[in-house]
Amino acid sequence: MMRFKTVGIMMAAALATVACGGGGGGGGGDTTAPPPTGTDECSATAQKEFVLARMRDIYFWVEDLPQTVDIEQYATPEELLDFLVAGQPLDRFSYIDTASADSAFFGEGQYEGFGFSTRFIDTDGDGQSDEIRFVRVFADSPAADAGFARGQYIRTVDGRTIPEIQQAGELADIFTPDTIQFGIERPDGTTFDVVVSKGVVTIDPVPQWRVIDTPGGPVGYLEFAQFISTAEGPAGPLAEAFAEFAGRDVADLVLDLRYNGGGLVRTAELLGDYLGGFIAEGDVFSETLFNAQNAARNDIELFERLASSLNLSRLIVIASRSTASASELVINGLFPEAEVFIVGDRTFGKPVGQTAEVLDGCDFILRPVAFQTVNGLGEGDYFGGLPVDCPAPDDLDFPVGGDGDPSLTTSLAVLENGACPAPATLQKTADPARQVLPEDRSAPWRNLNGVY
Numbered sequence: 537m538m539r540f541k542t543v544g545i546m547m548a549a550a551l552a553t554v555a556c557g558g559g560g561g562g563g564g565g566d567t568t569a570p571p572p573t574g575t576d577e578c579s580a581t582a583q584k585e586f587v588l589a590r591m592r593d594i595y596f597w598v599e600d601l602p603q604t605v606d607i608e609q610y611a612t613p614e615e616l617l618d619f620l621v622a623g624q625p626l627d628r629f630s631y632i633d634t635a636s637a638d639s640a641f642f643g644e645g646q647y648e649g650f651g652f653s654t655r656f657i658d659t660d661g662d663g664q665s666d667e668i669r670f671v672r673v674f675a676d677s678p679a680a681d682a683g684f685a686r687g688q689y690i691r692t693v694d695g696r697t698i699p700e701i702q703q704a705g706e707l708a709d710i711f712t713p714d715t716i717q718f719g720i721e722r723p724d725g726t727t728f729d730v731v732v733s734k735g736v737v738t739i740d741p742v743p744q745w746r747v748i749d750t751p752g753g754p755v756g757y758l759e760f761a762q763f764i765s766t767a768e769g770p771a772g773p774l775a776e777a778f779a780e781f782a783g784r785d786v787a788d789l790v791l792d793l794r795y796n797g798g799g800l801v802r803t804a805e806l807l808g809d810y811l812g813g814f815i816a817e818g819d820v821f822s823e824t825l826f827n828a829q830n831a832a833r834n835d836i837e838l839f840e841r842l843a844s845s846l847n848l849s850r851l852i853v854i855a856s857r858s859t860a861s862a863s864e865l866v867i868n869g870l871f872p873e874a875e876v877f878i879v880g881d882r883t884f885g886k887p888v889g890q891t892a893e894v895l896d897g898c899d900f901i902l903r904p905v906a907f908q909t910v911n912g913l914g915e916g917d918y919f920g921g922l923p924v925d926c927p928a929p930d931d932l933d934f935p936v937g938g939d940g941d942p943s944l945t946t947s948l949a950v951l952e953n954g955a956c957p958a959p960a961t962l963q964k965t966a967d968p969a970r971q972v973l974p975e976d977r978s979a980p981w982r983n984l985n986g987v988y
Contacts, residue, residue, distance in 0.1 A: 545642065545903065546763075546798045546861035546889035578898035583613040587632070587902055590893045591620050594906045598827050600624045617902075626919055627905055629886060635894050635901040642800055645739040645764045647987075650711065650732055651677020652684055653795065654986040655932065665707060666699045669932050671986065672795060677737045682730045684720065687932040691727070692719030711988040723933060741766055742773035744937055747784050752952060756781040756846075757944070759792040759937050760807070763799025763862040768806055778810045778844040787849040790947045791866075792937055794854050794880055794930055798861025801889060805837055808869050813845035816873040820912035822865060824889075830906075839873070850875045852947040856930055857921070860884035867922055868911045877925045879947045885921035926956035 576582060584607040591601060600623045610616040614632050621627045640646045651674040656665040668690040673679045693701060693710055694717050701707055715733040722728075745758040758777055760767070767774050781789065789811070801824075808821045816839040824835045853859075853867055855878050864883050870876050887910075890903035910916030928946035937944050949957040 545800055545892070546804065546865055546886065546909070578895065578900065580612060581607070583895060583898070583900055584610060584616050586893075586895045586900070587613045587616055588620070590902055591617075591904055594827070594830060594891060594893065594904055595620075595630075596827050596888060596905045596907060597624045597627065598829070613900075613902075626888075629888060629890065630902075630904045631890075633901050633903065634899045636899050638892070638901045638903075641764070643765050645741060645762060645766050647737055647739075649677075649734050649737050650716075650988050651679040651735075651737040652988060654690070654988065656707075656986070664699075664702050666702065668698055671932065672936075674737050674739055675743075678732050678735045682718070682732045683728065684718075685722075686935065687723050689721040689723075690718060691721050692729075693717075695719075739764070740773075742777060745773075745777040745780070747780065747786060748948070750948065750952065753788070754784045754786050755948065755951060756784075756786040756789040757792065757937060758789065760796055760863075762796060763801075763803040763807075765800065765803070767803055774806065774810065775844065778842075778846065781846055782844040785847075787847055788852070788951050789846065789848065789850075790852045790854065790944065790951075792854040792943070793859045793863040793867075794856040794936070794943065795858050796860075796863045797858060797884075798863055798865075798886070801862065801865070804862040804865045807866050808837075809840045809842050810845055811848055811851060811866070812839045812870055812873050813841035814847050817841040817845075819873060821869045822909045822911060823914075825908050825910065826906060833907075848874050850877070850951060852877050852879055852950055854880050854928075854943045854947060855883045855922070855924065856881045857884055861886045861889065864918065864922055865889075865909050868909075868916060868918065871915070872912045877947075877950050878922060879926045879950065880924060880928050880930060880943050882921040882924050883918075885919045887916045887918050926950055 588605055588607060592598065595601060601620055602623065605616075605620070607616055610619060617630060617632060621630050637647065652670050653672045655669050655671050657667040657669060658664060659666050670679075670684055670686055670688050670690070672686060673684045691697065694713070698707075701710055715731060717729060717731045719729050720727060739762050741760065741762045741764050743759050743761055745756070748755045748757055756777075758781075766772065769775065791811075805821065812819075812821065819839050821837045821839045824833075824837070826833045851870055851874050853876065855863070855867075859880075860883065864886060867876065867878070867883070868887070888905045888908045891906040893902040893904060894900070895902075908916055926946055928943045931942050934941045946957060
């Protein structure tokens with residue numbers, strides 16, 4: 537029988553919506569709801585009946601659900617879900633999506649979009665976004681083909697400036713159209729206009745890794761973008777990277793999770809084994825806790841030694857407010873076992889995860905918060921995020937992990953000196969506009985990092 541956690545997800549949604557560690561994967565899930573009574577088994581009524589039944593069973597905060605619910609008062613299952621979770625302020629994470637999109641993302645790292653992530657910037661401190669910059673542009677995406685790159689500014693969208701769109705109250709829907717004319721400004725001040733249409737975007741879970749030679753010995757650097765199936769396997773990028781690290785006797789690792797909003801629990805467990813399997817074999821990596829009526833599903837995951845598990849001495853994690861869910865699960869699980877520093881900014885704060893609840897025969901999936909994870913010391917209530925040890929800016933004028941990247945420079949300084957360098961002034965990384973966008977209980981893995 538498949539272990540339950542292989543379909544658990546911890547994924548962050550929007551800064552105004554969702555986030556944390558283990559994510560459901562590729563279709564599949566636990567569905568024990570009674571058959572729908574609606575005339576159409578995939579109708580809105582059937583979907584609402586399914587949502588209510590599954591929430592009353594698996595929801596982690598089931599005691600906070602309203603006692604009386606008239607599903608006819610809600611036009612859509614999303615509206616019903618919003619009502620059901622309204623009594624639990626910690627739940628920014630339960631959401632609804634299509635089963636096909638869920639499977640494509642967690643199985644292949646694919647979604648339909650332009651292929652970029654953004655940062656909304658309030659330059660004058662009035663709480664309104666007046667600039668948008670590219671944070672990431674995914675390889676081989678429509679955005680990459682159009683010449684978009686990290687650090688560039690979006691100045692116009694279909695001929696309108698960002699302040700004009702903000703003043704019209706339409707910022708939340710700015711990238712909704714399938715085809716958009718963008719006005720782009722490069723950091724050097726040159727500009728260009730281009731029309732871009734959405735397409736299939738494939739996220740590389742491990743965009744880069746390398747060994748850095750330092751006076752203190754070899755240091756591994758790994759940028760991990762998403763906890764998805766394509767990171768796994770004996771020939772997968774994690775296996776390749778850690779084989780190189782182990783072969784070079786890497787004991788100090790910089791793990792770059794600054795944009796990783798989470799994903800599959802099983803992928804988090806695999807990364808945990810690469811990091812802690814040598815030094816903590818048999819110790820508790822995480823404990824998964826369900827509600828009282830599902831306590832029989834509680835589970836303990838132990839560190840397992842793999843062929844390329846590191847003899848880890850120090851782990852530096854580059855993090856940001858977009859580091860969530862499965863990312864936090866890994867960090868928290870390593871705290872009792874190794875010297876761990878968080879560089880950059882405080883993490884998002886999602887110590888809970890979702891199960892995959894698929895309505896049989898329908899392209900409909902409910903991802904309710906169903907469990908919480910704690911580490912070997914029983915620690916796991918970090919809803920406010922894991923605190924940063926050494927602040928460092930995520931400067932969009934530098935490539936991620938490249939020469940001059942302040943986050944990597946600070947990380948290497950910590951390894952060299954055993955302490956944080958002189959306090960750096962964090963550039964403005966808050967995202968006021970995104971924080972006030974309406975909640976969207978669909979595709980939450982995109983929302984946390986402004987992925988479109």
